[in-house]
Amino acid sequence: MTATTAEDSLPSRISGTLWRRPKLLILLLLTPPLLWLGIVYVGSLFSLLLQSFFSLDDFTGQIQYDLTLSTYAELFRPSNFDILRRTVVMAVLVTIASAILAFPIAYYAARYAKGRWKAVFYLGVMLPLWSSYLVKIYAWKMILSKEGIISWVAAKLHLSVLLEGWLSLPEVGGNSLSVSSTGTFLVFVYIWLPYMILPVQAALERVPSNLIEASYDLGAAPAKTFRHVLLPMALPGVAAGSIFTFSLTLGDYIVPGIIGTSRLFIGQVVYVQQGTAGNIPLAAAFSVVPVVIMAVYLWLAKKQGAFDAL
Amino acid sequence: MTSAVTFRAVSRHFGPVRAVDHVDLDIAEGEFFAMLGPSGSGKTTCLRLIAGFEQPTSGKITIFKEDTTALPPWRRHVNTVFQDYALFPHMSIRDNVAYGLMVKGIDAKTRRRAAEEALELVKLGGYGDRKTGQMSGGQRQRVALARALVNKPSVLLLDEPLGALDLKLREAMQEELKSLQRKLGITFVLVTHDQGEALSMADRVAVFNHGKIVQAGTPEDIYHNPRSRFVADFVGSANVLPPSLMEKLTGTSAWAGLRPEKISLSGGEGRLAIDGTLTDSSFLGAVRRVAVNADGQTIHANLPAHEMVPEAGARLTLYFDRFALTILDDAP
Incomplete structure (x- = not known):
């Protein structure tokens, strides 16, 4: 076998493939930031939103996991x-x-x-x-x-x-x-x-x-x-x-x-x-x-x- | 006749650069005046001095007898068509055209009608609701023109207005601008580096070089009687014959200009002749342009397109009338 030339070295083959398939490149580039944005960022925002529809039991101090608007109502108390x-x-x-x-x-x-x-x-x-x-x-x-x-x-x-x-x-x-x-x-x-x-x-x-x-x-x-x-x-x-x-x-x-x-x-x-x-x-x-x-x-x-x- | 614009000993220096150097200028009311020159010759700075975007370093400028030397641009009754149109991207075409009237405080209904009329004038009636981004280069050019004309300026300044258009459109706009100027009777001042444009449109042309006006006159005058080597070469690419060659031809030692179209291959009574080697020949459609090397001096001639021309390298004799020669100043 002859030595590999620059044309068919691995990096060159990869860039060749990516050049022929621009969509693959975009997918590779966008996946990590989209995962970050989607899961860590938007995901936590939604869990926050969800939390706000729960309420706190005034006597026990426990969170009640029933959907309610009562917490939002509290926002309109004069002090809040x-x-x-x-x-x-x-x-x-x-x-x-x-x-x-x-x-x-x-x-x-x-x-x-x-x-x-x-x-x-x-x-x-x-x-x-x-x-x-x-x-x-x-x-x-x-x-x-x-x-x-x-x-x-x-x-x-x-x-x-x-x-x-x-x-x-x-x-x-x-x-x-x-x-x-x-x-x-x-x-x-x-x-x-x-x-x-x-x-x-x-x-x-x-x-x-x-x-x-x-x-x-x-x-x-x-x-x-x-x-x-x-x-x-x-x-x-x-x-x-x-x-x-x-x-x-x-x-x-x-x-x-x-x-x-x-x-x-x-x-x-x-x-x-x-x-x-x-x-x-x-x-x-x-x-x-x-x-x-x-x-x-x-x-x-x-x-x-x-x-x-x- | 009243002067629309006068310059008296006007200079504009940018640090050590004398962009405009001691220029005297008289533009008559109602004329189409062209300022022609290569880039960096001071023609655009002169236009900007009239518009008020630049202040002269020294000298005096008047517009219709009013001393405008220190008048800011928004108080001058002149309007400009900018090279790249400078349309406001956040406004509709109609609002662009009506801008000058709007800032003057004219009511919405009147200015809407005036804008519509101005758009009709430049053949863009009904385009008022569009955005600038939806218009082609030629259309934007017309909008810029309408936006200036709607203010009924006493002088309209045009800064290389056709530079960005393709050839066909440029020729059409040249004719249109000229007929518009005749119709409205407004003084037009055109800045261009295209000698064809200046000659075909203007009543009078001023040729600029190194911040000075080197020659001013009617297009015919500038073309047929160039006074300097620069004007002869820049306007119509005349051949400039050095004194040594002229001495051999006529016995007078002086610089001379010779138009390429005045040269032919047929001799005759009293015609002067130059021998040389054909170095290049190109077919331009209406004419065939040949280059002949005569003792190291290249001479261009425009021959009829059907003229049979030998191969490059062949010897050739060029003939022309003695009266076709224009004696030029010694200064460049």
Whole structure:
């Protein structure tokens, strides 16, 4: 027998077979991720959904495996509904603030930053994501505390009155920024901002600059060009970014646990109910809420034409 | 006649690059003006200066006597048809066309009617509900035209508008643009690198090279009386004869241009002759184009297609009238 040539070596035969049968290649490539997505991801979501239709026996503390909507009814008890309302309002505000902050940064990066400045942009946006989430939150606790840099700067600028005034307001205020809803809001915006900047930047990158010129040329001053061309075309990016900021805020339990008032958010309730309280059905019902809210949100966004420019 | 657009000593520099270098320009009202030149010659920058996308480094630009040197594009009464159309992908064809009216705050009913009329004008009546993605290149071109014309601009700027179309469509659009311009009486300024397009459509042509206008005039004037080697070669690919060859032929030592179609294989009274070796011969349909090497100088001639031509390598004598020669400037 002669030595095998390069043409009929095993790797070459495999690639030859795969080239002739592209469907086999796709099957091989897709099976592992589909198994992961199907079983681990969607599967656990469905078991969660199922759990939420069970209920907890108040006397025995045992889970009753009969399908019922009573756990969902519990969500509408004033104390629970308050938590839902608080979390959703926070998520909405965080999303709006992130979008407003992200747009100019993303716009600059997409339209003007070139070469080295683009690298600086990516580094600047991504760098905070490299360090631990907990470290950043505790750092913010220091920044926002009574002895922290914000109070110090406010005192130096003789603006302490303003800060005190803001903190004395109901709902948003507290003893210091670090134990107020304002503090929770600031930290949420800080940690989720990159997730808004990147998709908006990607969307703006795809807007050809001659569309802006065409709009100017047709008589639309920059404000009108923004409203009629830039914003509609960036909307898929804003929608994608808001899915991140919105759902991440809805589900987070660490930030409001460390920074803010003692009033609970959805994530904290889920944590407490399925951990210490052992009420898995209620925890499941609470975690279904963000899923439903996101589904409704996406449906509304689609109806408003947010994805038309895709 | 009023000037639609004037440039007075206008320059536009990009760092060390002089994209537009001390240009003076007068475009008359109602004329079809073409700016012709190779890429990087400054013609597109000139167009962008008129549109307001660029600011001149120095000099003054007026549009219908209004000093527009520092006027932003959205305050100028000119509209542009962009090279790649620049249609808004998130809007219907009708909304694209009506965009200029919409931002001016004209009511929906009026602008819908105006958009429909503009679409009729470019033979796309009834296409208003489509999306830009459903239109072919030629149709998008027409939409871009309608979108500009609906604003009734005092000057319409066309940036290589036919560049992306195939030959047949391009020829049809050339005629259409020309008749549209006659019908509407709007000043058209066309930027193109295609000399055929410039000559066939324009009333007047300015030839650009290295940021300057090297010659301006009617298409006939530019074609028959090129002043420089660059214009002779760029417009109609004339043969450029060096002074040494001219000395031998006529006794005058000067650069000269000679159109390929003025050359034939038959001699006669008072005709000048060049001997050479045939190096190439290609059949172009209406004519046969031959290349003859005469003492290292390649001369192209367009002969009648039925003319019998010997094999490559054969000796050949080319004849032409003395008056077919155009004396050119010494400068390139």
